Amino acid sequence: MSNQDILWGIAPIGWRNDDIPEIGKENTLSHLLSDIVVAGFQGTEVGGFFPEPKILNKELNLRNLKIAGKWFSSFIIRDGLEEAAKEFHQHCAYLQEVNASVAVLSEQTYSIQGTEKNVFGEKPYFTDGEWDVLCEGLNELGKIAEQYNLKLVFHHHMGTCVQTLEEINRLMENTDPNHVHLLYDTGHIYVSDGDYMSLLIKHIDRIKHVHFKDSRQEVLNQCKEIGRSFLQSFLNGMFTVPGDGCIDFTEVYQFLLDHNYKGWIVIEAEQDPAIAHPLEYALLTRKYIDEKLLKTKDESLKTNFMKR
Ligand SMILES: O=C1C[C@@H](O)[C@H](O)[C@@H](O)C1=O
Numbered sequence: 043m044s045n046q047d048i049l050w051g052i053a054p055i056g057w058r059n060d061d062i063p064e065i066g067k068e069n070t071l072s073h074l075l076s077d078i079v080v081a082g083f084q085g086t087e088v089g090g091f092f093p094e095p096k097i098l099n100k101e102l103n104l105r106n107l108k109i110a111g112k113w114f115s116s117f118i119i120r121d122g123l124e125e126a127a128k129e130f131h132q133h134c135a136y137l138q139e140v141n142a143s144v145a146v147l148s149e150q151t152y153s154i155q156g157t158e159k160n161v162f163g164e165k166p167y168f169t170d171g172e173w174d175v176l177c178e179g180l181n182e183l184g185k186i187a188e189q190y191n192l193k194l195v196f197h198h199h200m201g202t203c204v205q206t207l208e209e210i211n212r213l214m215e216n217t218d219p220n221h222v223h224l225l226y227d228t229g230h231i232y233v234s235d236g237d238y239m240s241l242l243i244k245h246i247d248r249i250k251h252v253h254f255k256d257s258r259q260e261v262l263n264q265c266k267e268i269g270r271s272f273l274q275s276f277l278n279g280m281f282t283v284p285g286d287g288c289i290d291f292t293e294v295y296q297f298l299l300d301h302n303y304k305g306w307i308v309i310e311a312e313q314d315p316a317i318a319h320p321l322e323y324a325l326l327t328r329k330y331i332d333e334k335l336l337k338t339k340d341e342s343l344k345t346n347f348m349k350r
């Protein structure tokens with residue numbers, strides 16, 4: 043499989059963060075999109091501050107950028123499927139208008155990701171009955187996504203009931219592979235389980251969207267020790283871009299290529315933009331991708347070709 047089957051994006055989260063809308067609010071859409079062009083990416087995901095489709099499409103077309111998808115917080119357990127489906131229809135209609143490929147969904151019932159709770163020690167859990175309701179609901183939302191030419195990709199997330207590999211396994215086993223797909227986020231699974239390859243290997247067939255998020259090991263250790271919240275952890279630098287942390291993305295990328303992964307890889311590293319200059323980090327990770335991921339692959343292709 044060649045590199046051409048993969049689209050590279052970078053998420054707005056390094057510039058502005060929907061979890062704490064005040065940070066980076068001086069960064070405009072034009073600023074963000076132009077930085078993405080400067081850093082050589084093909085697109086992005088929709089942030090909470092993005093405008094209506096007509097305005098967004100104009101800004102994207104001017105820069106030849108694409109939209110991969112957008113986050114959706116579902117509350118299937120709290121509000122019921124009917125309510126979730128109503129909001130999800132609107133979400134998908136927006137995504138279809140901006141020609142996106144995926145609807146990124148995270149079940150946020152009982153989530154502590156936006157609270158002051160210790161994200162390393164106070165995560166919530168679903169009951170068996172709630173798991174059944176969630177999985178059945180996701181199958182229905184997946185069918186809705188398809189009506190808009192989208193794939194529903196489930197985002198496992200720190201501080202939610204679907205965080206660990208064990209929980210992701212349960213979700214995958216009890217949802218329909220035709221309608222519910224998986225978003226693989228390297229940063230979230232690493233911070234949760236201390237391992238990012240097992241999830242990739244086990245669920246490669248269900249993975250239809252990828253977030254490349256790296257982690258600073260020493261900050262992660264400190265956050266765990268102190269018992270920081272999710273928000274305080276990333277404000278203190280727990281996450282960073284690939285090439286700046288402890289995850290070996292060469293291994294991850296090679297595995298994706300070897301298994302014919304087609305679709306987006308979106309760089310997604312929430313940091314405080316006042317501390318981590320967004321363009322500087324976008325360029326840093328671009329260099330890492332070019333030199334360690336794309337170049338290595340081209341060179342191995344070249345070597346294989348010469349051996350023949
Ligand atoms: O994909 C994501 C979207 C964010 O809003 C979220 O909090 C972040 O951690 C993430 O991985």
Ligand SMILES: [Co+2]
Binds near residue numbers: 253
């Ligand atoms: Co993510």
